[in-house]
Amino acid sequence: MSEERCTTFCPRIIGESKNLEMVLDRANRVAPTDCTVLITGETGTGKELMARFIHGHSRRKRKPFVAVNCAAMSKDLLESELFGHVQGAFTTALRNREGRFEAADGGTIFLDEIGEMPLDLQAKLLRVLQFKEFSAVGESKVRRVDVRVVAATNTDLVQMVRDGTFRQDLFYRLNVVRLQLPALRERKDDIELLVHHFMKKAGEQYGRQVEELCPCAMRRLTAHSWPGNIRELENAIEHAVVMGMGERIEEADLPTLDSLSEDELVDFMRPLSDDGIDLQTVLRQIEAQYIQQALDQTSGNKNQAANLLGLNRTTLVEKLKRGLLQPVSTAV
Numbered sequence: 375m376s377e378e379r380c381t382t383f384c385p386r387i388i389g390e391s392k393n394l395e396m397v398l399d400r401a402n403r404v405a406p407t408d409c410t411v412l413i414t415g416e417t418g419t420g421k422e423l424m425a426r427f428i429h430g431h432s433r434r435k436r437k438p439f440v441a442v443n444c445a446a447m448s449k450d451l452l453e454s455e456l457f458g459h460v461q462g463a464f465t466t467a468l469r470n471r472e473g474r475f476e477a478a479d480g481g482t483i484f485l486d487e488i489g490e491m492p493l494d495l496q497a498k499l500l501r502v503l504q505f506k507e508f509s510a511v512g513e514s515k516v517r518r519v520d521v522r523v524v525a526a527t528n529t530d531l532v533q534m535v536r537d538g539t540f541r542q543d544l545f546y547r548l549n550v551v552r553l554q555l556p557a558l559r560e561r562k563d564d565i566e567l568l569v570h571h572f573m574k575k576a577g578e579q580y581g582r583q584v585e586e587l588c589p590c591a592m593r594r595l596t597a598h599s600w601p602g603n604i605r606e607l608e609n610a611i612e613h614a615v616v617m618g619m620g621e622r623i624e625e626a627d628l629p630t631l632d633s634l635s636e637d638e639l640v641d642f643m644r645p646l647s648d649d650g651i652d653l654q655t656v657l658r659q660i661e662a663q664y665i666q667q668a669l670d671q672t673s674g675n676k677n678q679a680a681n682l683l684g685l686n687r688t689t690l691v692e693k694l695k696r697g698l699l700q701p702v703s704t705a706v
């Protein structure tokens with residue numbers, strides 16, 4: 375379970391891309407209200423950060439922010455975690471216990487992975503949203519709280535409603551304002567800003583002064599499709615800061631980045647605009663991508679890399695000599 379209280383801390387959300395700015399604009403407008411917010415987005419896109427941002431920009435910011443991961447426990451445990459229980463409610467309930475809703479009174483509760491909440495608990499949550507009241511496990515007395523709900527999911531709740539695994543009425547209640555966080559591959563303009571932010575963060579954490587990143591390393595970061603999104607990028611930069619020797623991150627300091635799948639390659643292509651493209655340049659970029667991956671996967675072994683690409687070694691060496699890209703290691 376992830377549970378944390380935050381009062382005055384408000385995180386910074388880094389990024390200036392159009393995709394993110396649109397979401398940030400909506401977030402800034404909804405934050406000061408008491409409106410329920412549903413945050414959606416792939417793993418690692420910053421859903422929890424956004425929930426904290428909303429709390430930090432609300433009138434509740436000096437009250438608790440309580441995060442509960444609905445996927446982290448069984449139905450019974452989750453019910454007692456959220457709503458509390460009274461002594462004797464079940465065999466291990468030796469004393470009364472306050473639930474997270476009461477702990478968050480006056481503040482915000484962040485229900486992470488809301489799609490994992492069992493159906494009968496969904497009914498209880500709906501009641502809190504509608505009437506701000508609930509009962510602890512093992513008790514009939516009604517308790518009242520003043521809590522704003524921010525929920526997040528990376529599953530398709532609309533599909534779950536269709537499948538009958540998520541209540542439609544709860545979905546509408548949560549989905550009053552939805553903030554859909556873009557995947558990192560949809561906001562590649564932000565990579566450079568994020569890299570510098572994470573270099574500074576990791577630098578402070580490890581007592582290193584890392585200020586620069588070589589252009590080859592930046593090219594590799596920009597070309598990657600980032601299935602793990604910002605978390606994956608943050609980890610990659612942390613790795614590079616730890617492994618690097620100097621003030622500049624070199625390409626070799628980066629971890630191996632997982633390969634592009636065929637589907638992701640489609641993403642790599644841009645729609646053909648009226649201005650057209652320079653096909654030779656685009657093809658060279660795709661070629662460079664695959665050669666880089668083959669060299670990464672074979673620790674720079676040109677024979678093996680050429681095999682992976684269906685090229686003979688001489689052709690690969692020629693391409694490398696033409697300055698297509700630098701091999702990652704000195705192995706032959």
Ligand SMILES: Nc1ncnc2c1ncn2[C@@H]1O[C@H](COP(=O)(O)OP(=O)(O)OP(=O)(O)O)[C@@H](O)[C@H]1O
Pocket residue numbers: 386387388389415416417418419420421422423424528571604605608
């Ligand atoms: N725009 C951003 N600026 C700075 N840091 C960010 C940004 N977005 C995400 N991060 C950082 O990336 C990491 C992952 O973010 P977070 O935990 O909020 O993602 P998530 O969507 O909740 O992921 P998951 O679905 O896996 O739970 C965190 O360390 C967070 O601080």
Ligand SMILES: [Mg+2]
Pocket residue numbers: 421422486
């Ligand atoms: Mg999360």
